[in-house]
Amino acid sequence: MLIELGVTTSFLRRAVLMDRDGTLIEDLGYLNEPERVRLLPGVAPALRQLRAAGFGIVVVSNQSGLWRKRITQKQHLAVHAAMIEILRGERIELNGAFYCPHGPGQGCGCRKPEPGLLLRAAERLSLSLPECWMVGDKESDLEAARSAGCRPLRADKFLGAASAIAAS
Numbered sequence: 001m002l003i004e005l006g007v008t009t010s011f012l013r014r015a016v017l018m019d020r021d022g023t024l025i026e027d028l029g030y031l032n033e034p035e036r037v038r039l040l041p042g043v044a045p046a047l048r049q050l051r052a053a054g055f056g057i058v059v060v061s062n063q064s065g066l067w068r069k070r071i072t073q074k075q076h077l078a079v080h081a082a083m084i085e086i087l088r089g090e091r092i093e094l095n096g097a098f099y100c101p102h103g104p105g106q107g108c109g110c111r112k113p114e115p116g117l118l119l120r121a122a123e124r125l126s127l128s129l130p131e132c133w134m135v136g137d138k139e140s141d142l143e144a145a146r147s148a149g150c151r152p153l154r155a156d157k158f159l160g161a162a163s164a165i166a167a168s
């Protein structure tokens with residue numbers, strides 16, 4: 001089962017689906033310490049701009065550290081809570097986070113590049129995936145976007161593209 005946290009009840013249609021590690025926050029590898037959560041530079045203003053334009057903000061993230069026992073459930077929740085708190089401090093509300101707790105080769109449908117996290121987000125938030133963007137730093141993020149019928153965007157292009165997306 002994938003993990004859903006903080007899903008809002010809003011009907012969104014358009015959203016930016018953000019990979020977490022290396023896209024939204026620093027990728028520290030199997031992050032299990034909430035005090036080490038750091039937003040990447042420039043991401044907060046870009047997300048505020050997108051929210052102001054009516055885009056929902058959703059996190060979709062592989063967390064195989066749970067399966068590898070490098071991260072406990074409790075640590076995972078604490079890291080999520082720290083991220084939410086930091087985003088709140090930046091006046092950014094998330095519309096939900098969807099995490100895959102499985103490992104490679106387990107055959108789950110949610111570990112990116114599989115589209116399961118995106119499809120679940122779409123179902124829960126009434127997203128129209130062809131009108132959504134999936135931002136990620138790995139090829140598996142972009143592949144998941146394509147399989148889900150959503151627009152792929154590389155994390156290193158995100159800051160440059162945010163204004164144009166917000167204006168679209």
Ligand SMILES: [Mg+2]
Binds near residue numbers: 020022023137138
């Ligand atoms: Mg990543």
Ligand SMILES: [Zn+2]
Binds near residue numbers: 002109
């Ligand atoms: Zn999975």
